[in-house]
Amino acid sequence: MPDHHKESLLADWRQRAIAFEREINQVVLGLDRAVRQITLAIFARGHVMLEGDVGVGKTTLLRAVARGLGGAYERIEGTIDLMPNDLVYHTFINELGKPQVDPGPILKHGEALSVFFFNEVNRARPQVHSLLLRVMAERSVAAFNKEYVFPHLLVFADRNRVEKEETFEIPSAARDRFMMELHIETPADNDLKRQLMFDAKFHDVDRLIDSIRPGILPYAQIGDIGRAIQHEVQASLTLQDYALHLWQATRTPKDFGITVDGVDMERLILAGASARGMSLMMRAARVNAWLAGRGYLTPEDIQSVFHETVAHRVFFTPVYEMRRESIVGELMGQILNKVAAP
Secondary structure, X not given: OOHHHHHHHHHHHHHHHHHHHXXXXXXXXXXXXXXHHHHHHHHHOOEEEEEOOOOOOHHHHHHHHHHHHOOEEEEEEOOOOOOHHHHHEEEEEOOXXXXXXXXXXXXXXXXXEEEEEEEOHHHOOHHHHHHHHHHHHHOEEEEOOXXXXXXOOEEEEEEOOOOOOOOOOOOHHHHOOEEEEEEOOOOOOHHHHHHHHHOHHHHOHHHHHHOOOOOOOOHHHHHHHHHHHHHHOEOOHHHHHHHXXXXXXHHOHHHHOOOOOOOOHHHHEEEOOOHHXXXXXXXXXXXXXXXXXXXXXXXXXXXXXXXXXXXXXXXXXXXXXXXXHHHHHHHHHHHHHHOOOO
């Protein structure tokens, strides 16, 4: 493809991406940052874990995203009795009184599946996590002696952080497959809270979703656009060095003069960010640069995605892992403060 045509195509898609964000933000109030991060993940082809209390709009947000992409949307609830096969097919007695097997939520739409939402994923058993991991890693699944491929699929999952009974912690290998972990919170702004409480349009979710223009970002074309963005946005050697120092700081923060109150920095880190994790961070950063209209990376592009792409990949020793929520945010902030940016 000639360079000028590619530039024109990417500029057109940038306008589509901005329009996509604008429409989503009219449906879910006060989640602008989460919407931006999801937009980055869409073009970087990364899966997303959502965390947040019940009723903060996670499902509405994902339904809106699926509508904007125009592909098929499927959702499944994590329960303790859910089995891996339940994702692939379900069996029942049909009206003729005979057993029948139908495709389950992953299979029923074939290649048109663009958003798969696994709600309360930590209620599901590890065997289910294993199947989900394969679907995320390979965008395929084997069933009925056949391989089914989902080239456009993005997986979103929600972890219930309130109730701990009958839950299974997500293994580190599965968490590492998620490009981002996003925290979805009720907006702090009182005017937005007032709208959510008293504006009747926010009480009819189906109508809200229908108000979004379907297929603003045609899901089947995003893979090609995403590859073009990764190819077009360049990283200077000094920027590469900066990213490498950030990576090292997740492994040996003490070497960079990083301290966290009440923490022995020598004993904090069990494992720093993985190579995959840093690669996914750079993919998201490149999309951020493209959305800003640049063909080159700046430190701000990395900083804008650092916490969401890296925090969940840094593992603490057991004594500190129990205090993760109070430590990890400060650690990420300290890394960005102490590692010198070019």
